[in-house]
Amino acid sequence: MNMAVRTPDPKKMIKGATGDWEVIIGLEVHAQVTSNAKLFSGASAVFGAEPNMHVSLVDAAMPGMLPVINEECVAQAIRTGLGLKAAINLYSVFDRKNYFYPDLPQGYQISQYKQPIVGEGKVLLDMPEGVVEIGIERLHLEQDAGKSIHDQHPTMSFVDLNRSGVALMEIVSKPDLRSSEEVKAYLAKLRTILRYLGTCDGNMEEGSMRADINVSVRKPGEPLGTRCEIKNVNSMRFAAQAVEYEARRQIGIIEDGGEIDQETRLYDPGKGETRSMRSKEEAHDYRYFPDPDLLPLELDPAWVKSLEADLPELPDEKKARFVADYGITPYDAMVLTLERASADYYEQVAKSRDGKAVANFMINELFGRLNKDGKGIETSPVSPAQLGAIVDLIGDGTISGKIAKDLFEIVYTEGGDPKALVEERGLKQVTDTGAIEKAVDEVIAANPDKAEQAKAKPTLSGWFVGQVMKATGGKANPQAVNDLVKRKLGIE
């Protein structure tokens, strides 16, 4: 374990009665592998079917059934490993993790214990203070369990085995995180990477990404404290809340002279607290041993190389390229590359246009509007071509920025060709200086007092610009209005 690779940062610490406390956090993220079939059976891995519709003889652990590894799931784990800049282990072993539970038909989970398929890697977080590197300890493949349903019968539980045997990647971080903000950023970044790679849809509501969070606290410079593990957190917000609560709970106990019990806890989002699930003494003895039904997984280096060659551009690389190629800020580049679909959308529009103008319009208008509707970029009613046309209309001075917002709303709600809409609805910016001049003259004539004051205090010219814009229904070219107002008031 790396004890203190990071210099303690007082800004990330939690203040207690006895001073600052450093929070040490490590995450185990279970990410459901995107694949058609399960890890060791041919049954469908698709979410949302009627209970027990996607269950093969293997998934139900019928006598004499044997697991057969799904090559696509292995490829997905390797892609993910490569995306995490991690070492790919050409030799890995599947083990059995033994425990009894009704939704675990075999009585053991096939997992990888001592020899995982992926070794050490890293994830970079864009934090306000700069880039923070979080180490990845390992990634391994394992089977998901089924689902126990306890609310269908007064005395019995029902079991749905649709998920039983679905492939999961367990991605284990090093204990490198130091705050709830970093936890959120880590989960978001991991999700982005997985979605770029197409190896997990990252859908936390459907449970395709869940996190076990290990939290401990210590005074800066001291050895690691006793940790508690918060199980199965299924949203980034809850993860952050759970960490905040748990860290403060532990600090409170220690400052009151108590000791932390190593235990497994659950986060209750309703109450906003974590509570004990089982103590170390109650921990299972999983009796891991290599699964004798499966040969060790030996990878052909050439195959790994071919998977690497086919990897898509990853968010960090894409972000750097956007900054370099389109001249946008690292922050904008980060926002645009959060989703591969957004980045692709951006590039479609920004190619042969002013990258900065496109970035601004996308981030401020498009993302804002989509967010309001809870829509993703994939279902945006405004296509890249339409958005590009709007940006072009601003760029060549046909419409003002303000009109562009109105035009965008029309295109968003009604659709249509932006250029044609501008013509049809008379949204064209007035660049006819004669017409603008007339409006300026009228406003100045109607407000002689203000005109006098403006001569003494030039910033008041803004009021005149506003009035002229209002009088022209926002269609006047703001720059032209500005120039004229200043000239007419004699305050150049």
Add this chain to the structure above:
Amino acid sequence: MTDLTALTLAEARDALKAKTFTAVELTDAYIAAMEKARVLNAYVAETPDKACDMAKASDARIAAGKAGALEGLPLGIKDLYATKGVHTQACSHILDGFKPTYESTVSANLWADGAVMLGKLNMDEFAMGSSNETSHYGAVINPWRRNGSDVNLVPGGSSGGSAAAVAARLCLGATATDTGGSIRQPAAFTGTTGIKPTYGRCSRWGLVAFASSLDQAGPIARDVRDAAILLKSMASVDLKDTTSVDMPVPDYEAAIGKSVKGLRIGIPKEYRLDGMPAEIDALWQKGIDILREAGAEIVNISLPHTKYALPAYYIVAPAEASSNLARYDGVRYGLRVPGSDIVDMYENTRAAGFGAEVKRRILIGTYVLSAGYYDAYYLRAQKVRTLIKRDFETVYAEGVDAILTPATPSAAFGIGEKADADPVEMYLNDVFTVTVNMAGLPGLAVPAGLSAEGLPLGLQLIGRPFDEETLFTLGAAIEKAVGTFSPAKWW
């Protein structure tokens, strides 16, 4: 008509081909024999209707000139094999009423070649036992008795039903499985021939698992030729079992009658046990003499880690079993004994469903895998296993073609004689056979004579990986010298 059940599988095959009699006639003869032999308790489920249907279909295929390699030949299937819609319980109470919706790959291979299923054969529960006394369906009685005695003897185990049925002519041949000697020891106790092929030669798909890294399917048959014919049909690569091996299946029957001249036969000194009965020693010497006279070269070899094989086996096999048997939890199929909550239901079900020997092995297996003991037991046993494997690799690398040993340390014993004794005494039955499973090698048990009391005794031939052919050649040479053995019918 003469008794059709007196024919070997090869003879019956040729007679069917020559249309001397029909598959239905042959099957009827076996169904009649089974009915008369129920006292032996070899079958736990008879499927005469299915057998008749299959035999009729075989006759149709024979008439159409589309006969398979085993067309119309009635076989018994060990209860460990999943047979679609038919009783499949590994002779355990915990699988009460279980009838799979699927067919094991090995039995499917047999049916694809035209074989006829007579029923499911008794066995030790989950293949755990060396006497067939742990079956939920009661002990199998060996058709052999000591001279002038009416004491019932065990047929060996775990494939005791298979061995007894073949010896008593209640089927032409039987499927069996071997995890530590479960084909070879009962074959030796009943004067039949059994082969455990190389690990990976037959698919394990649809075989109720005992110890996955050791389990292997194989036949028990009247003679060496019959075993060769059956193995040819049983063996195959199977995409559903990734431990099965993709190698062509040779024509094993062609190996029979080949000269053994020049073959180097290793005689391992470690198999000469203290206190071994003189007649076992004498039998071994007889085998050596037969092969030498037939032209084989006899060499003394050493397999130094042999003495660790049995203890290591009784760690590895129970460890895997403890995990493999976790699925019998009362939730989805088989027995369920209700309880106040889920844990109570598990405990009630498994307490009632498993017999004493199975429970003992689950406990041993759970213990050796548990935190703090894993390294000392399981890991160490795996290291021993590697050393045992290396012992064999070394002698094979030095030019040894096969190894000759006794199959068992004694002849068949009486029912109940060892059941109540120290379980380790029962485990000692496997002392000559477990090394072969630990190393994943092929092993053939062939009858070589009778004891002073008139009971069959067997020799074991151990081969190189996937060299079952040499074992059939050598086994046939021994058989040619000593003949075959049948029990006097008393049932």
